[in-house]
Amino acid sequence: MAAPPEGTPCWADAVFTDVEGAKSFYGDVLGWTFAEAPGGFGGCAEARADGRAAAAVVPPAPGQEGAAQWCLYFAAADAAATAARIREHGGELLMGPTRIGGLGTMCTARDPGGVVFGLWQAGAHEGFGATAGPGAYRWAEVLTREPEKSDAFFPAVFAYRSERLGDGTDFRVYGLGERGVLGRLRMTDAFPPGTPPYVNVYFTVADCDEAVTRATDRGGVLRFGPTDTPSGRFAALSDPQGANFSVSDVAGAAGEPPPAADGE
Missing domain, CATH: 3.10.180.10 (2,3-Dihydroxybiphenyl 1,2-Dioxygenase, domain 1)
Structure with missing residues (x-):
């Protein structure tokens, strides 16, 4: 699959203290099923709609417990270059860019008004597999x-x-x-x-x-x-x-x- 244009929303995840509770809730509301995320990183669970990747639910890293919130990731052809533009235009890098095994490279950032978002430079994980229908x-x-x-x-x-x-x-x-x-x-x-x-x-x-x-x-x-x-x-x-x-x-x-x- 061809990489989406830079800036296209390509993935979403959320950090939950109670991952099993989140899986139960969204499974019922959105019809998601769950599987261990590719690579098995950090207990992350991949949500699937009609068998295709739709999002992920993630446990907090030690010391990073806080309010749950969804994070939207935007496609980046070169996460380091996009991160540099984020800094250049007044944004703040919160994490990364960090390579996640062979899956891709991620970064989280905040715009000058405080809006948190992410970047994803695709590797083996290209992003949303589910693009239409319930749960997508x-x-x-x-x-x-x-x-x-x-x-x-x-x-x-x-x-x-x-x-x-x-x-x-x-x-x-x-x-x-x-x-x-x-x-x-x-x-x-x-x-x-x-x-x-x-x-x-x-x-x-x-x-x-x-x-x-x-x-x-x-x-x-x-x-x-x-x-x-x-x-x-x-x-x-x-x-x-x-x-x-x-x-x-x-x-x-x-x-x-x-x-x-x-x-x-």
């Missing part, structure tokens, strides 16, 4: 109270074009060529006070309302929705360990991003 990654949005910082940073690092969409909501889409690959939403007072900036990852589900019911029955919290949009029905949730994510049903046209929510 669908879309993501940078949620920040300092959008001007993200708007300057991400297009400089990844050569995105940037287009403002919608009326009354400060929402932009970053794109590669004609394809939108990432949203950016200004966080308003509708978000709970103290909510840090983050990348909100969307996963596809067969039925949004059913997924919300499963999530809340298992201890998840509904933050927004469900609501109908031209791209399908979606809702924003937090899992029982506090990681934020969204679900969007398959009624939306393939490749169309769900619209941003005003708050969660």
Whole structure:
């Protein structure tokens, strides 16, 4: 498979203190099955949708226990070069670039407004294997109270074009060529006070309302929705360990991003 263009979302993972609890929750809500991740690094479990790699759940490294949160990784042809651009444009490197055996090279970083994200230079592990259908990654949005910082940073690092969409909501889409690959939403007072900036990852589900019911029955919290949009029905949730994510049903046209929510 050809490597995706630089800046394309290519993988997602989350660190959980209770990995077995996370596997049980997301298995029920998203229909994921789990297997030991390739290479068996650090107890990482690979989530699979229809037998294909969809994401990973990871235990914390010693001394790094903290709030659970999904991390979105962007494709990098040369992680070291992209990391240099991150520093050049005011970002902070949190880890790496680090080679993960023969799987690839990873790096985690933070933009000038505090948004954490990752880089992945593919080796044997190319990233998302599941690209459509229930359980697959669908879309993501940078949620920040300092959008001007993200708007300057991400297009400089990844050569995105940037287009403002919608009326009354400060929402932009970053794109590669004609394809939108990432949203950016200004966080308003509708978000709970103290909510840090983050990348909100969307996963596809067969039925949004059913997924919300499963999530809340298992201890998840509904933050927004469900609501109908031209791209399908979606809702924003937090899992029982506090990681934020969204679900969007398959009624939306393939490749169309769900619209941003005003708050969660």
